[in-house]
Amino acid sequence: MIPVEFDYVKVTTIDQAIAALKAGGEDSKIISGGQSLVPVLRLRMAEPSVLVDCGAIDEMLGVREDGGSITIGAATTHHAVMSNPLVQKHALLLAQATATVADPAIRHRGTTGGALAHADPAGDVPAAALALDASFTIAGPGGRRTVAAKDFFLDYFTTAVGPDEILVSFSIPKCDWGSHYAKFNRTAQAWAIVGVAAVVNVEGGVIKEARIGLTNMAPTAVRASTVEAALVGASSAADITAAAMHAADGTRATSDLHAKADYREHLARVITARAVRAASGI
Amino acid sequence: MAHITVTVDGTSYKGEVEPRKLLVHWLREDIGRVGTVVGCDTSNCGACTVLLNGRSVKSCSVLAVQADGSEVTTIQGLSDGNEWHPVQTAFKECHGLQCGYCTPGMVMATVDLLSENPTPSEQEIREGLEGNLCRCTGYHNIVKSVSYAADLMSAGPTKGAK
Structure with a gap:
């Protein structure tokens, strides 16, 4: 139309x-x-x-290094983000998640900051931003403020960005942990039925810490905090599978034409185990 | 109305557009580049794929006003006089089409893919074209066409005659 x-x-x-x-x-x-x-x-x-x-505002374009973080202008395209050396080195999970968004033509045009501000619960990038502990710089009539990822995604298609405000950029603390984004969908370029974004710190074959974001398991992307706690000390595939059994704890998956809620919960457990195993190499 | 200047297939066009006009409609209705077709009108099928400043985009999902100051390449701008672009030649030689409706978009997406990855694997071809739907071929000959185009282009610029 x-x-x-x-x-x-x-x-x-x-x-x-x-x-x-x-x-x-x-x-x-x-x-x-x-x-x-x-x-x-x-x-x-x-x-x-x-x-x-806002696609031609210099401050909103490109990726730069900020000491212990990298800062990504909100109007930087998915393609520019996923192919950026700083992102690949310090926030690989974001590159991995961005690479699964839609298709190449859409990634050439669509922006990662736009996807975060759009906050589609089935979008791939919010879960990665949560797992990477991103923070968001928002500008409005009253000046600028910074919002942590845990306070950014408020509800279905709703973020902390007010109607008179704009997302300028988001920052990610440098993270050299193993990472993986696992996306389950039925067809090419489809939305995630469930997605799991995982970063895992492994020392001596043992998981020291893990941060996991879930796509499409609630009105917003959410952290799988019970799994994160259960993964500490895991050193085998069986340990990871056992921890991943908590992946649906506290989620609010919905039923739609792609999947019923209980199937999404099942997928979350399976896909979380796969994502953590891929991220940890265990 | 907004005034825009867009270079399409090497020619500069100036025009007045309503901000709501989609790039594909401007290309077809205002400047007659009807080689670019409207397929699904939902951002899925990729039939309307063009290059915007050298990268593939779905022209049903870009406002014409947003293309102001840009360079657009359509399927009609690929050939060099009587010389087909190697990707066009490859789609002909490998019969990478049946009804042909998706072909302009398939060819443009292929040009973009090969510009970034001149020697793609079959998996990379399938993933590179995942934004382009074909309801006829089952994609088999399209994948062969892309692979053959990569061979033609790595062999040099003399191949690809009409």
């Missing part, structure tokens, strides 16, 4: 973006890659008054 009529303004600074959002009122929307928004516009499920294009 053809989207409804809207105005369009392209901005080149964060301040311009905030001013344009304010001027556009409550029906203004941010666009950069548009790979989630344009399909929604085409379906007329969104009827914005104005689109504020």
Whole structure:
């Protein structure tokens, strides 16, 4: 279908973006890659008054090293993120998760920050951001603030970014642990039925610490904290499988045409074990 | 209306567009590049794939106004005069199509894939084209075409005559 009529303004600074959002009122929307928004516009499920294009704001583009962290501009494309040497070296899990998003053409255009701000519970990147303890820099009329990953994803398609605010960038503490993103879906380029993002610190064949994010097991990506606790001290495949039996604890999986909730819970246990084994090499 | 200037297949076009106009509709309706087709209109099928500043995108999922200042290459801009692009030749030689509707997108996605990975494995070909759907071929000849295109392109620029 053809989207409804809207105005369009392209901005080149964060301040311009905030001013344009304010001027556009409550029906203004941010666009950069548009790979989630344009399909929604085409379906007329969104009827914005104005689109504020933030795809050309220098500060929101690229990856840079910040001491013990790397900072990724929110409008950096998935393709640029997954192929970036700093991401591959210090946040490999993010590259692994990003590489499973949709298909190459969409990754050339879609942005990782956009996917995080969109917060689709079936999206692949939020679980990786949770497991990597990312923090988010949000700008608004009142200035800037930083929000930890655990406080960023609030509900179905809802984050800490307010309607008059914009996600500028997100930072990830450098992580050289083993990592893996396991995604279960039925067809190419499909959304995850369940996904598991795992980073695991192994010393001498024993798991010292693990952080695990789950995709599509709740209205937001969630941490599998019971599994994380149970994995400490694990040194065998059987230990990992036993710990992964807790993967659905505390989740709120839904039933839809792809899977029933109890099947998702089963998948979470199986896929978590696979992800942790791949990440740990155990 | 917004004023845009876009270079398409080497020619600069200026136009007035509604911000809601999709790039694929601008290409087809405003400047007549009808080689790029609309397939699913849901971002899935990839029939509308073009190169935007050298990288593959689905032109049903880009606003024309967002292409302002960019370079677009469509299936109609691939050949060099009477010389087909090697990917076009390979799809012909390996019969990488049946009805042909997905072919413009398949060819453009292949051009992009080979620009990044000149010698892809079969697995890499299948993953590289995962955003392009073909409802006829079962993909077998398409994968062969991509592999043959890679051979043609590594053999040099003289291959690929019409």
